[in-house]
Amino acid sequence: MQNRMRWVIQFVVVALIAVAAAGGWIWLGQAGNGDDADGAGGRGPGGALPVEVARAERRQVQDTVQAVGTMLARESVEIVTEVAGRIVEAPVREGQQVEAGEPLFILDQVREQADLREARAQRDDARNRYRRSVALYEERDVPEAEVDERRAALESAEARVEVAESRLRDRTITAPFDGIVGLREVSPGAYVEPGTLLTTLDDLSVVRLDFSVPERFLSGLVPGLDVQARSLGYGDEVFAGEVARLSSRIDPITRSLRVQAEFDNEEGRLRAGMFMTARLVLAEREALMVPEESVLKEGTGSYVFVIVDDQARRIEVTTGRREGGYVEVTGDLADADDVVIAGLQTVRDGADVRVLNEGEEGDHGDMAAR
Numbered sequence: 001m002q003n004r005m006r007w008v009i010q011f012v013v014v015a016l017i018a019v020a021a022a023g024g025w026i027w028l029g030q031a032g033n034g035d036d037a038d039g040a041g042g043r044g045p046g047g048a049l050p051v052e053v054a055r056a057e058r059r060q061v062q063d064t065v066q067a068v069g070t071m072l073a074r075e076s077v078e079i080v081t082e083v084a085g086r087i088v089e090a091p092v093r094e095g096q097q098v099e100a101g102e103p104l105f106i107l108d109q110v111r112e113q114a115d116l117r118e119a120r121a122q123r124d125d126a127r128n129r130y131r132r133s134v135a136l137y138e139e140r141d142v143p144e145a146e147v148d149e150r151r152a153a154l155e156s157a158e159a160r161v162e163v164a165e166s167r168l169r170d171r172t173i174t175a176p177f178d179g180i181v182g183l184r185e186v187s188p189g190a191y192v193e194p195g196t197l198l199t200t201l202d203d204l205s206v207v208r209l210d211f212s213v214p215e216r217f218l219s220g221l222v223p224g225l226d227v228q229a230r231s232l233g234y235g236d237e238v239f240a241g242e243v244a245r246l247s248s249r250i251d252p253i254t255r256s257l258r259v260q261a262e263f264d265n266e267e268g269r270l271r272a273g274m275f276m277t278a279r280l281v282l283a284e285r286e287a288l289m290v291p292e293e294s295v296l297k298e299g300t301g302s303y304v305f306v307i308v309d310d311q312a313r314r315i316e317v318t319t320g321r322r323e324g325g326y327v328e329v330t331g332d333l334a335d336a337d338d339v340v341i342a343g344l345q346t347v348r349d350g351a352d353v354r355v356l357n358e359g360e361e362g363d364h365g366d367m368a369a370r
């Protein structure tokens with residue numbers, strides 16, 4: 001009984017395999033007949049390949065350099081004291097705009113003021129003695145040597161006054177230029193030593209972007225070139241400036257040139273130390289452009305297919321700048337030539353083609369949307 005059941009199962013399996021094989025053979029035969037009836041597997045009348053095209057056109061392009069840099073203040077300084085003493089007053093606030101010469105910190109001045117009063121008194125006494133000696137000399141009552149001695153004493157006293165005045169000025173720390181006061185590092189009442197950092201001062205009315213450009217762009221770098229800069233802190237907002245100065249040396253390690261661009265900053269939105277990405281426009285020119293999808297790569301070269309008398313012609317090209325979905329090309333290609341942008345998988349040099357989007361060749365946007 002078991003042998004009979006095994007035989008039945010084997011017979012059923014063999015029958016199913018035979019039926020499946022026959023069905024596959026019939027399906028392949030029908031498919032082959034269908035292909036023969038259509039002509040060339042999706043080709044149009046006469047075997048022409050369906051393609052879509054776009055028109056090569058001349059456009060204005062910009063030769064640019066991308067770089068990253070750091071924003072600097074036009075003028076920046078750390079305010080330190082040159083003398084030791086106790087701070088008695090800090091008349092300005094942090095973040096305040098100050099003018100050149102405005103007091104920032106005042107140290108105790110009691111001793112220096114006393115020294116100045118003493119020096120002035122000695123100067124006045126020396127001046128009076130000198131004047132009396134001059135009068136007596138004119139009456140021949142004193143020798144000329146005494147007049148010379150009194151003159152030297154007066155000059156010495158005047159020098160001591162200047163020294164005392166200088167020491168007194170050192171007790172008042174003033175702004176060296178117009179700018180914004182930074183964070184204060186010390187408080188009134190603190191005793192400071194020479195060289196102690198008190199605060200910072202930055203002139204941010206104009207800011208400088210410091211960045212480097214590769215040596216190969218040296219020939220196009222001149223002051224006055226437009227610079228567009230962006231910061232993560234302001235999203236896609238673009239700040240416009242221009243190249244102000246170039247370094248006189250190429251860095252021997254990085255082979256790059258240091259460049260500084262200046263930006264107006266009347267609103268104070270840009271700060272020293274900001275990280276910026278810069279786009280430097282070296283030149284603007286006209287170039288022949290084609291859609292990026294029309295350019296095919298082969299090894300180290302590139303080529304496009306151009307439609308000539310309803311046939312595809314392969315043309316070798318050299319690519320350049322890319323901008324807005326278009327790429328610059330040079331080669332045996334002319335303005336207004338139609339280049340294939342869709343159907344490239346089946347197109348060969350010399351193949352007959354049928355343009356599907358005739359009359360819309362120049363509208364790259366519509367073609368990309370299809």
